[in-house]
Amino acid sequence: MSTQAKAYRGVAMEGFIADWYARNTARDFRRFSETARAVAERAKPGGRVLEVAPGPGYLAIELARRGYEVVGLDISRSFVRIATRNAASAGVAAKFEHGDVAHMPFPDASFDFVVCTAAFKNFTDPVGALDEIHRVLRPGGGASIVDLRKDAPHAAIGEEVARMGLSPLNAALTRWTFRLLLLPRAYTRESIVELARRSRFGGCELGEEGIGFDLRLAKGA
Numbered sequence: 319m320s321t322q323a324k325a326y327r328g329v330a331m332e333g334f335i336a337d338w339y340a341r342n343t344a345r346d347f348r349r350f351s352e353t354a355r356a357v358a359e360r361a362k363p364g365g366r367v368l369e370v371a372p373g374p375g376y377l378a379i380e381l382a383r384r385g386y387e388v389v390g391l392d393i394s395r396s397f398v399r400i401a402t403r404n405a406a407s408a409g410v411a412a413k414f415e416h417g418d419v420a421h422m423p424f425p426d427a428s429f430d431f432v433v434c435t436a437a438f439k440n441f442t443d444p445v446g447a448l449d450e451i452h453r454v455l456r457p458g459g460g461a462s463i464v465d466l467r468k469d470a471p472h473a474a475i476g477e478e479v480a481r482m483g484l485s486p487l488n489a490a491l492t493r494w495t496f497r498l499l500l501l502p503r504a505y506t507r508e509s510i511v512e513l514a515r516r517s518r519f520g521g522c523e524l525g526e527e528g529i530g531f532d533l534r535l536a537k538g539a
Protein backbone atom coordinates (compact mmCIF):
# COMPACT_ATOMS: atom_id res chain seq x y z
CA MET A 319 0.00 0.00 0.00
CA SER A 320 1.40 3.42 -0.92
CA THR A 321 1.63 6.14 1.72
CA GLN A 322 0.57 9.66 0.80
CA ALA A 323 2.28 12.74 2.24
CA LYS A 324 0.04 14.87 4.48
CA ALA A 325 -1.59 17.60 2.38
CA TYR A 326 -1.66 20.30 5.08
CA ARG A 327 0.49 21.63 7.90
CA GLY A 328 -0.90 21.57 11.45
CA VAL A 329 -4.06 19.86 12.66
CA ALA A 330 -6.90 18.69 10.43
CA MET A 331 -9.80 21.16 10.54
CA GLU A 332 -12.44 18.51 11.19
CA GLY A 333 -15.26 18.04 13.73
CA PHE A 334 -15.37 20.53 16.61
CA ILE A 335 -12.38 22.52 15.24
CA ALA A 336 -14.28 23.14 11.98
CA ASP A 337 -17.42 24.08 13.98
CA TRP A 338 -15.39 26.49 16.15
CA TYR A 339 -13.79 28.14 13.08
CA ALA A 340 -17.15 28.39 11.26
CA ARG A 341 -18.73 30.14 14.29
CA ASN A 342 -15.72 32.45 14.80
CA THR A 343 -15.62 33.68 11.21
CA ALA A 344 -19.40 33.83 10.64
CA ARG A 345 -19.53 37.49 11.70
CA ASP A 346 -16.44 38.51 9.73
CA PHE A 347 -18.53 39.84 6.80
CA ARG A 348 -16.16 42.75 6.15
CA ARG A 349 -13.30 40.38 5.25
CA PHE A 350 -15.44 38.28 2.87
CA SER A 351 -17.19 41.19 1.18
CA GLU A 352 -13.89 43.07 0.66
CA THR A 353 -12.31 39.96 -0.89
CA ALA A 354 -15.41 39.38 -3.07
CA ARG A 355 -15.17 42.99 -4.26
CA ALA A 356 -11.46 42.53 -5.11
CA VAL A 357 -12.26 39.32 -7.05
CA ALA A 358 -15.04 41.12 -8.97
CA GLU A 359 -12.48 43.73 -10.10
CA ARG A 360 -10.51 40.98 -11.88
CA ALA A 361 -12.94 38.13 -12.71
CA LYS A 362 -15.32 38.54 -15.66
CA PRO A 363 -19.00 38.95 -14.67
CA GLY A 364 -20.81 35.60 -14.41
CA GLY A 365 -17.54 33.68 -14.80
CA ARG A 366 -16.66 30.30 -13.26
CA VAL A 367 -14.76 30.81 -10.01
CA LEU A 368 -12.97 28.17 -7.93
CA GLU A 369 -12.39 28.86 -4.25
CA VAL A 370 -9.59 26.66 -2.96
CA ALA A 371 -9.86 25.80 0.76
CA PRO A 372 -13.15 27.68 1.34
CA GLY A 373 -13.64 26.38 4.89
CA PRO A 374 -17.24 27.27 5.93
CA GLY A 375 -17.88 28.80 2.48
CA TYR A 376 -18.66 32.42 3.41
CA LEU A 377 -16.57 33.96 0.59
CA ALA A 378 -17.93 31.43 -1.95
CA ILE A 379 -21.48 32.40 -0.92
CA GLU A 380 -20.65 36.11 -1.28
CA LEU A 381 -19.25 35.44 -4.78
CA ALA A 382 -22.31 33.36 -5.77
CA ARG A 383 -24.52 36.28 -4.65
CA ARG A 384 -22.58 38.48 -7.08
CA GLY A 385 -23.55 36.18 -9.96
CA TYR A 386 -20.47 33.94 -10.26
CA GLU A 387 -20.73 30.19 -10.79
CA VAL A 388 -18.76 29.04 -7.73
CA VAL A 389 -17.10 25.74 -6.87
CA GLY A 390 -15.18 25.19 -3.60
CA LEU A 391 -12.58 22.48 -2.98
CA ASP A 392 -11.52 21.62 0.58
CA ILE A 393 -9.47 18.84 2.20
CA SER A 394 -11.78 18.86 5.25
CA ARG A 395 -14.92 16.73 4.89
CA SER A 396 -16.44 18.63 7.84
CA PHE A 397 -16.02 21.92 5.97
CA VAL A 398 -17.48 20.47 2.74
CA ARG A 399 -20.60 19.56 4.79
CA ILE A 400 -20.73 22.91 6.63
CA ALA A 401 -20.21 24.98 3.46
CA THR A 402 -22.85 22.98 1.54
CA ARG A 403 -25.32 23.59 4.38
CA ASN A 404 -24.42 27.32 4.59
CA ALA A 405 -24.90 27.75 0.80
CA ALA A 406 -28.31 26.02 0.98
CA SER A 407 -29.37 28.30 3.89
CA ALA A 408 -28.18 31.33 1.92
CA GLY A 409 -30.17 30.13 -1.11
CA VAL A 410 -27.19 30.17 -3.50
CA ALA A 411 -25.99 27.46 -5.88
CA ALA A 412 -22.30 27.27 -4.84
CA LYS A 413 -21.01 23.65 -4.91
CA PHE A 414 -18.38 22.19 -2.57
CA GLU A 415 -16.17 19.17 -3.18
CA HIS A 416 -13.61 17.25 -1.17
CA GLY A 417 -9.99 17.22 -2.39
CA ASP A 418 -6.40 18.40 -2.16
CA VAL A 419 -5.32 21.63 -3.83
CA ALA A 420 -2.14 19.96 -5.10
CA HIS A 421 -4.16 17.23 -6.95
CA MET A 422 -7.43 18.83 -8.00
CA PRO A 423 -10.28 16.74 -9.49
CA PHE A 424 -10.97 19.28 -12.27
CA PRO A 425 -10.11 19.27 -15.99
CA ASP A 426 -7.52 21.62 -17.43
CA ALA A 427 -8.69 25.16 -18.23
CA SER A 428 -12.04 24.86 -16.42
CA PHE A 429 -12.15 28.11 -14.37
CA ASP A 430 -11.94 31.83 -15.14
CA PHE A 431 -10.61 32.75 -11.71
CA VAL A 432 -9.24 31.03 -8.59
CA VAL A 433 -9.24 32.54 -5.11
CA CYS A 434 -7.79 31.22 -1.84
CA THR A 435 -7.88 33.02 1.52
CA ALA A 436 -6.28 32.29 4.91
CA ALA A 437 -5.11 28.84 3.79
CA PHE A 438 -2.01 28.97 1.57
CA LYS A 439 0.43 28.86 4.50
CA ASN A 440 -1.09 25.48 5.47
CA PHE A 441 -0.31 23.76 2.17
CA THR A 442 2.57 21.27 2.33
CA ASP A 443 3.24 21.51 -1.43
CA PRO A 444 2.86 25.23 -2.19
CA VAL A 445 4.48 25.16 -5.65
CA GLY A 446 2.40 22.06 -6.53
CA ALA A 447 -0.69 24.02 -5.40
CA LEU A 448 0.21 27.01 -7.61
CA ASP A 449 0.91 24.70 -10.56
CA GLU A 450 -2.50 23.04 -10.12
CA ILE A 451 -4.20 26.46 -9.93
CA HIS A 452 -2.40 27.37 -13.17
CA ARG A 453 -3.53 24.10 -14.81
CA VAL A 454 -7.25 24.53 -14.00
CA LEU A 455 -7.31 28.18 -15.12
CA ARG A 456 -8.39 29.12 -18.63
CA PRO A 457 -5.85 31.07 -20.68
CA GLY A 458 -6.25 34.73 -19.71
CA GLY A 459 -7.58 33.75 -16.26
CA GLY A 460 -6.31 35.07 -12.94
CA ALA A 461 -5.87 34.02 -9.34
CA SER A 462 -5.63 35.70 -5.98
CA ILE A 463 -3.97 34.15 -2.93
CA VAL A 464 -4.76 36.16 0.19
CA ASP A 465 -3.02 35.21 3.43
CA LEU A 466 -1.38 36.41 6.63
CA ARG A 467 1.93 38.31 6.29
CA LYS A 468 4.85 37.11 8.37
CA ASP A 469 5.51 40.70 9.51
CA ALA A 470 1.88 41.46 10.50
CA PRO A 471 2.15 43.58 13.66
CA HIS A 472 0.66 42.06 16.83
CA ALA A 473 -1.39 45.23 17.39
CA ALA A 474 -2.99 44.88 13.93
CA ILE A 475 -3.77 41.22 14.64
CA GLY A 476 -5.42 42.34 17.91
CA GLU A 477 -7.59 44.84 15.97
CA GLU A 478 -8.55 42.19 13.40
CA VAL A 479 -9.61 39.79 16.18
CA ALA A 480 -11.53 42.59 17.97
CA ARG A 481 -13.59 43.11 14.77
CA MET A 482 -14.69 39.45 14.95
CA GLY A 483 -16.88 40.27 17.99
CA LEU A 484 -15.84 37.19 20.05
CA SER A 485 -16.20 36.61 23.80
CA PRO A 486 -13.08 37.69 25.80
CA LEU A 487 -11.94 34.08 26.27
CA ASN A 488 -12.46 33.15 22.63
CA ALA A 489 -10.73 36.38 21.48
CA ALA A 490 -7.70 35.51 23.66
CA LEU A 491 -7.62 31.98 22.19
CA THR A 492 -7.87 33.38 18.66
CA ARG A 493 -5.01 35.90 19.27
CA TRP A 494 -2.93 33.05 20.71
CA THR A 495 -3.67 30.92 17.59
CA PHE A 496 -2.49 33.78 15.34
CA ARG A 497 0.73 34.40 17.25
CA LEU A 498 1.81 30.86 18.10
CA LEU A 499 0.41 28.74 15.26
CA LEU A 500 -0.25 30.95 12.23
CA LEU A 501 2.51 33.60 12.21
CA PRO A 502 5.31 30.99 12.37
CA ARG A 503 3.88 29.37 9.19
CA ALA A 504 3.18 32.67 7.38
CA TYR A 505 5.26 33.68 4.34
CA THR A 506 7.51 36.71 4.05
CA ARG A 507 7.18 38.91 0.91
CA GLU A 508 10.39 37.46 -0.47
CA SER A 509 9.42 33.82 0.11
CA ILE A 510 5.93 34.11 -1.42
CA VAL A 511 7.25 35.96 -4.49
CA GLU A 512 9.93 33.28 -4.91
CA LEU A 513 7.28 30.49 -4.79
CA ALA A 514 5.28 32.26 -7.53
CA ARG A 515 8.45 32.62 -9.62
CA ARG A 516 9.18 28.87 -9.30
CA SER A 517 5.59 27.92 -10.26
CA ARG A 518 4.10 27.71 -13.77
CA PHE A 519 2.92 31.31 -13.34
CA GLY A 520 6.58 32.36 -13.41
CA GLY A 521 5.88 35.60 -11.50
CA CYS A 522 3.25 37.66 -9.69
CA GLU A 523 2.18 41.03 -8.38
CA LEU A 524 2.07 41.42 -4.62
CA GLY A 525 -0.31 43.71 -2.78
CA GLU A 526 -0.37 44.24 0.98
CA GLU A 527 -3.25 45.29 3.14
CA GLY A 528 -3.87 45.13 6.89
CA ILE A 529 -2.37 41.91 8.27
CA GLY A 530 -2.23 40.18 4.88
CA PHE A 531 -0.84 40.02 1.36
CA ASP A 532 -2.67 39.49 -1.92
CA LEU A 533 -0.59 37.46 -4.36
CA ARG A 534 -2.03 38.26 -7.79
CA LEU A 535 -1.33 35.71 -10.51
CA ALA A 536 -2.20 35.65 -14.21
CA LYS A 537 -2.19 32.85 -16.81
CA GLY A 538 -1.10 34.06 -20.22
CA ALA A 539 -3.79 34.17 -22.93
Ligand SMILES: C[S@@+](CC[C@H](N)C(=O)[O-])C[C@H]1O[C@@H](n2cnc3c(N)ncnc32)[C@H](O)[C@@H]1O
Binds near residue numbers: 326392393420435
Ligand atom coordinates in the same frame (compact mmCIF):
# COMPACT_ATOMS: atom_id res chain seq x y z
C1 LIG B 1 -8.01 28.64 8.18
S1 LIG B 1 -9.07 27.78 7.09
C2 LIG B 1 -9.52 29.08 5.95
C3 LIG B 1 -10.94 28.96 5.48
C4 LIG B 1 -11.45 30.10 4.61
N1 LIG B 1 -10.73 30.15 3.34
C5 LIG B 1 -11.36 31.45 5.29
O1 LIG B 1 -10.79 32.40 4.72
O2 LIG B 1 -11.89 31.58 6.40
C6 LIG B 1 -7.90 26.81 6.15
C7 LIG B 1 -8.61 25.90 5.14
O3 LIG B 1 -7.65 25.24 4.32
C8 LIG B 1 -8.12 23.92 4.08
N2 LIG B 1 -6.98 23.14 3.55
C9 LIG B 1 -5.78 22.91 4.17
N3 LIG B 1 -4.98 22.19 3.38
C10 LIG B 1 -5.66 21.96 2.21
C11 LIG B 1 -5.35 21.27 1.00
N4 LIG B 1 -4.17 20.68 0.83
N5 LIG B 1 -6.27 21.25 0.01
C12 LIG B 1 -7.50 21.85 0.18
N6 LIG B 1 -7.85 22.50 1.32
C13 LIG B 1 -6.95 22.57 2.32
C14 LIG B 1 -8.64 23.53 5.45
O4 LIG B 1 -9.42 22.36 5.46
C15 LIG B 1 -9.42 24.80 5.79
O5 LIG B 1 -10.69 24.79 5.23
